[in-house]
Amino acid sequence: MSSKEFFNTFVRDQKAIITKICRSYSDSEEDFQDLFQEVALQLWRGYESFRSESKVSTWVYRVALNVCLTHFKKRKRKPETSSIDNMLREPVQEGVDPVHEQVAILYEGIKQLKEIERAIILLYLEDKQYNEIADILGMTRTNVGVRINRIKGQLKKYIDARVGHQGDMEDARTVNA
Amino acid sequence: MQELDIKEIWRTQELSTPELEEHQLERMIRGKSQSIMDSLKKFTRIEHIGNIIVSIAMICYFLYRGDYGFSFALVVFLGATVIYYKRLYNKLYRIQPSADVHDYLLVVHSELRDFVRKYQISFSLLFTVAFGLGLYLGIRENPNADRFGDPIFYVKIASVYLVSLLLCFLLVHVIYASKLRKIKQLLNQLDQLN
Numbered sequence: 469m470s471s472k473e474f475f476n477t478f479v480r481d482q483k484a485i486i487t488k489i490c491r492s493y494s495d496s497e498e499d500f501q502d503l504f505q506e507v508a509l510q511l512w513r514g515y516e517s518f519r520s521e522s523k524v525s526t527w528v529y530r531v532a533l534n535v536c537l538t539h540f541k542k543r544k545r546k547p548e549t550s551s552i553d554n555m556l557r558e559p560v561q562e563g564v565d566p567v568h569e570q571v572a573i574l575y576e577g578i579k580q581l582k583e584i585e586r587a588i589i590l591l592y593l594e595d596k597q598y599n600e601i602a603d604i605l606g607m608t609r610t611n612v613g614v615r616i617n618r619i620k621g622q623l624k625k626y627i628d629a630r631v632g633h634q635g636d637m638e639d640a641r642t643v644n645a
Numbered sequence: 646m647q648e649l650d651i652k653e654i655w656r657t658q659e660l661s662t663p664e665l666e667e668h669q670l671e672r673m674i675r676g677k678s679q680s681i682m683d684s685l686k687k688f689t690r691i692e693h694i695g696n697i698i699v700s701i702a703m704i705c706y707f708l709y710r711g712d713y714g715f716s717f718a719l720v721v722f723l724g725a726t727v728i729y730y731k732r733l734y735n736k737l738y739r740i741q742p743s744a745d746v747h748d749y750l751l752v753v754h755s756e757l758r759d760f761v762r763k764y765q766i767s768f769s770l771l772f773t774v775a776f777g778l779g780l781y782l783g784i785r786e787n788p789n790a791d792r793f794g795d796p797i798f799y800v801k802i803a804s805v806y807l808v809s810l811l812l813c814f815l816l817v818h819v820i821y822a823s824k825l826r827k828i829k830q831l832l833n834q835l836d837q838l839n
Binding site for chain 1: 651652654655657658670673674676678679680681682741742743744745746747748749750753823824827828831834835838839
């Protein structure tokens with residue numbers, strides 16, 4: 469397969485998945501670009517040997533997650549724990565579209581999770597079945613279900629706290645005005 | 646209060662996916678990989694080439710000096726390393742990031758740990774052989790030299806040997822220890838979840 473065919477038939481379809489995963493594991497634009505390039509490179513190299521034993525999307529998620537998890541260059545070290553209560557809560561920028569703001573907060577919350585928890589929740593958000601999540605990560609189906617509920621709880625708590633914090637700030641600004 | 650639906654938020658995102666042109670992708674897939682497995686392959690290749698060059702140079706040197714025993718031993722060593730590297734390449738090239746995350750992390754951790762151990766063992770052996778051989782050849786060339794009777798000379802040799810060995814160990818540690826630790830942490834996270 470030529471790189472042109474690879475681009476036209478494959479990358480265009482899978483670009484959104486690759487972008488979301490790389491974005492969740494990068495701390496800067498530079499990091500994101502490095503990850504995106506590395507994932508594209510590994511997919512290109514592995515495409516010829518891909519034997520359709522699994523779904524294309526499963527294969528893409530595996531490659532993208534494996535690349536992101538074992539990528540070291542230019543990465544900043546993240547905190548060990550994902551304790552929601554101890555997290556630094558930077559106020560969200562003013563005047564940003566509320567939809568974008570919520571997505572930004574969601575990404576922020578995802579990035580506070582441990583790397584493997586991040587992978588689980590990303591697959592859940594992408595509407596993957598528990599079986600497929602277990603297959604991609606090498607976990608048991610039962611544990612996937614249990615973990616998803618806990619991680620969802622953590623994320624919701626984070627988002628509520630962030631939105632509440634921002635609401636408090638807006639109230640304070642209104643009172644001051 | 647309405648329950649927060651994170652899937653709904655996720656769906657609303659308008660992905661600012663990078664607009665990729667064909668030439669950009671071409672550059673990406675022809676670019677250098679930064680993956681840990683690719684750097685292991687690269688270092689293995691460099692190491693193998695270095696090994697061949699040094700071994701051939703030493704074989705020529707010993708042949709020139711008429712030390713046929715050493716030359717033969719080095720030819721055997723070179724043959725053994727060629728077989729070793731061929732097997733190592735096969736093993737490294739079989740590792741693909743398309744495995745499930747747990748299996749991939751396990752195999753990357755194992756290869757990385759073996760790589761570090763191999764360096765530590767190789768450094769220890771090579772330095773010992775190099776210093777021992779240097780001393781042996783020196784004494785054989787010039788058995789009556791004063792320095793060979795001086796204990797300080799042996800202390801100096803031992804110090805250089807130990808410091809060189811420590812520096813090499815430290816270098817390997819600085820390059821690989823944090824990577825090994827990180828992958829181990831990921832594996833622990835997965836094991837805890839299972």
